[in-house]
Amino acid sequence: MKPEMITLKHGDATIKMPASSLAKIAMASTFAVVFPQAANVAPAAPTTIPALGEYWPGQGGVNAGFVSACGDVPAHYLIIGDKDLGEFKWGRYREESEATSRWDGKLNTDALIAAGDHPAAKEARAYTADGHVDFDLPAAAQLYQVWVHGLIAEGAYWSSSQRSANYAFYMYFVDGNQYSTVKSYELRVRPVRRFFI
Known part of the structure; x- marks a missing residue:
């Protein structure tokens, strides 16, 4: 069969194609308009990738490794700020938070900033380096990645991942374990950002 x-004419040009092909093109065009690329995901310029643990010029910190696409977040490199920001409370002890992702620090930090009174997230978000203003308090999995690559050797650092109304996760870099502790304690903060490729 x-x-x-279908024949399409515009001026002197004529295109004849199967109706099913035209339908596919129309659907693709519609989806491109209705579902544009995420606003916070800009295509990255080609660059030389420094070794793990080396400062990445122009990216605001140290190369903490490649992260595969997960959920709505495309593949990217994790960049960790090259200095600690100090010790801060996680904040809002005895209150539930929407910051429950164990791998998406941006999602968590956005939720914490929106809720207010989260000092560790506020300090991480306020950090700037090499002109970048998109730093976050890392999620639990992001801190684990930093430990796996040996980029921090000691200390206890807050993650942006909540455990419960009273507790949030943190990484203890001396032994490589993750624990949860009271949100009113003060722990170290090291910001991260995502560099999309």
């Missing part, structure tokens, strides 16, 4: 053909 021959496919149904």
Whole structure:
């Protein structure tokens, strides 16, 4: 059976194609308008990738490794700020938070900033380096990645991942374990950002 053909004319140009092909093109065009690329995901400029643990010129910190696409977040490199910001409370002890992702620090930090009174997240978000203002308090999995690559050797650092109304996760870099502790305690903060490729 021959496919149904459609003829399109515009001025002197004529295109004849199967109706099913035109439908596919129309659907793709519609989806491109209705579901544009995420606003916070800009295509990255080609660059030389420094070794793990080396400062990445122009990216605001140290290369903490490649992260595969997960959920709505495309593949990217994790960049960790090259200095500690100090010790801060996680904040809002005895209150539930929407910051429950164990791998998406940006999602968590956005929730903490929106809720207010989260000093560790506020300090991480306020950090700037090499002109970048998109730093976050790392999620639990992001801190684990930093430990796996040996980029921090000691200390206890807050994650942005809540455990409960009273507790949030942190990474103890001396032994490589993750624990949860009271949100009113003061722990170290090291900001991270995502460099999309």
